[in-house]
Amino acid sequence: MCGIVGVYYPDAELAPRLAYYALFSLQHRGQESAGLASYDNLIRYKKGMGLVTEVFSDEDFDLLAGRSVIGHVRYSTTGLSRIENAQPFVVKSKAGFIAVAHNGNLVNYTLLRNQLENEGRVFTTNSDTEIITQLLSKFLLGNGDVINALENLNSVLIGSYTMTMLVDDTLIGYRDPVGFKPLCVGELDDGYIICSESCAIDALGGKFVRDVEPGEAVIVRDGEIEFQRIAESKRRATCIFEYIYFARPDSIIDGISVYEARTQMGKILARESPVDADYVSAVPDSGITAAIGYAEESGLPYMESLIKNRYVGRTFIMPAQTLRELSVRLKVNVVRGNVEGKKIVLVDDSIVRGTTSKRIIEMIKNSGAKEVHVRIGSPPIVAPCYFGIDMKTREELIAANHTVEEIGKIMGADSLAYLSLSGLLEAIKKAGGRKDYCLACLTERYPVPVPGEIYDSPS
Numbered sequence: 001m002c003g004i005v006g007v008y009y010p011d012a013e014l015a016p017r018l019a020y021y022a023l024f025s026l027q028h029r030g031q032e033s034a035g036l037a038s039y040d041n042l043i044r045y046k047k048g049m050g051l052v053t054e055v056f057s058d059e060d061f062d063l064l065a066g067r068s069v070i071g072h073v074r075y076s077t078t079g080l081s082r083i084e085n086a087q088p089f090v091v092k093s094k095a096g097f098i099a100v101a102h103n104g105n106l107v108n109y110t111l112l113r114n115q116l117e118n119e120g121r122v123f124t125t126n127s128d129t130e131i132i133t134q135l136l137s138k139f140l141l142g143n144g145d146v147i148n149a150l151e152n153l154n155s156v157l158i159g160s161y162t163m164t165m166l167v168d169d170t171l172i173g174y175r176d177p178v179g180f181k182p183l184c185v186g187e188l189d190d191g192y193i194i195c196s197e198s199c200a201i202d203a204l205g206g207k208f209v210r211d212v213e214p215g216e217a218v219i220v221r222d223g224e225i226e227f228q229r230i231a232e233s234k235r236r237a238t239c240i241f242e243y244i245y246f247a248r249p250d251s252i253i254d255g256i257s258v259y260e261a262r263t264q265m266g267k268i269l270a271r272e273s274p275v276d277a278d279y280v281s282a283v284p285d286s287g288i289t290a291a292i293g294y295a296e297e298s299g300l301p302y303m304e305s306l307i308k309n310r311y312v313g314r315t316f317i318m319p320a321q322t323l324r325e326l327s328v329r330l331k332v333n334v335v336r337g338n339v340e341g342k343k344i345v346l347v348d349d350s351i352v353r354g355t356t357s358k359r360i361i362e363m364i365k366n367s368g369a370k371e372v373h374v375r376i377g378s379p380p381i382v383a384p385c386y387f388g389i390d391m392k393t394r395e396e397l398i399a400a401n402h403t404v405e406e407i408g409k410i411m412g413a414d415s416l417a418y419l420s421l422s423g424l425l426e427a428i429k430k431a432g433g434r435k436d437y438c439l440a441c442l443t444e445r446y447p448v449p450v451p452g453e454i455y456d457s458p459s
């Protein structure tokens with residue numbers, strides 16, 4: 001999960017600021033590092049560790065002046081949490097200046113890297129985005145045509161790769177043929193924005209144009225925009241977790257309101273797993289919308305049991321190992337007056353490792369709650385994600401190794417229930433969605449070939 005943007009704006013001084021504001025509204029997609037790259041006869045860039053507001057200062061925007069800008073907020077998957085792996089990746093090649101901001105993860109990273117190294121190419125990082133940048137440069141050198149280079153790129157990459165790119169001052173957005181990650185286009189008063197989520201278009205006061213289709217590119221040259229099909233989309237599989245957890249609830253992805261989808265998940269969860277309780281509460285922030293849906297359907301009041309400190313960034317110095325208990329407390333605290341003596345339904349979006357949930361339940365119970373019934377707005381996560389989410393092995397996934405009953409006991413909950421898979425699909429359908437999503441971490445059937453896993457090939 002990362003956030004990407006691309007901005008074209010004729011005022012070169014303003015363009016990087018607009019990209020900065022867009023990145024700021026995508027901060028929820030990654031807090032580890034942030035970066036911007038712009039073209040003005042050459043590509044200049046600034047990237048650093050931490051939140052968008054921590055990385056950039058006012059002076060940076062003079063340095064970054066340029067009409068075409070791309071940006072990235074990172075959440076690490078492939079590649080360690082280090083400044084070298086921060087994006088955009090920038091190269092100067094015989095084909096011109098190239099910058100790439102990537103959301104996704106390549107399944108065939110090692111193979112591609114070996115091939116490129118055998119050709120004599122040198123890598124400075126272990127990020128898969130550097131592979132994409134090098135390949136793009138290689139293919140552009142072939143005949144210099146952007147469309148052709150994207151077609152070639154598409155023929156060798158396996159995995160998830162939605163990107164914004166600069167090739168000199170040409171701004172490009174591309175969504176892989178599976179459409180794992182979202183990408184949409186907005187119109188500004190005198191320019192364009194390409195971004196992961198529509199909330200970034202809203203933040204700039206822009207007008208939503210449309211989602212980029214899987215396998216499609218959007219290209220902005222000298223202020224003119226064109227959409228171009230690069231590859232056929234034989235199987236569409238947008239990550240279902242965009243709707244469950246990642247995206248901001250005020251975003252619309254592929255025509256579906258994330259808020260509506262999440263509310264429906266909560267409503268169906270309430271029908272599937274009702275509880276006799278005093279009120280419904282959420283694990284903030286991502287559990288809130290499903291909890292509202294649960295409360296609405298069950299007729300129980302919605303109240304807050306936990307308050308989140310929203311200012312904990314990646315550069316926040318986390319407590320030392322000996323003070324580990326502190327780390328959850330610093331992020332969330334209990335509203336003691338609300339929980340004392342109460343039977344509570346606590347709604348969360350998902351459980352990955354279960355460690356945070358366990359501590360939260362402990363905190364609520366220690367504050368005097370009578371019963372805590374946990375309800376999860378998604379089915380159990382039983383398999384790893386190879387497409388850009390930090391769930392790499394079955395060992396780390398609590399639901400891959402324990403039954404629902406066992407998980408409830410481990411977490412100290414009075415009861416635990418997950419939304420069923422059919423309930424999840426019904427919620428998406430009710431919100432106006434399609435049938436074809438990536439559900440691999442829930443079903444163990446993968447939409448692209450992954451060594452050692454079951455490939456759910458499009459028949």
Ligand code: SF4
Pocket residue numbers: 180239240241242384385386387388389438439440441442
């Ligand atoms: S495996 Fe799960 S988290 Fe990964 S892309 Fe598919 S649905 Fe999303």
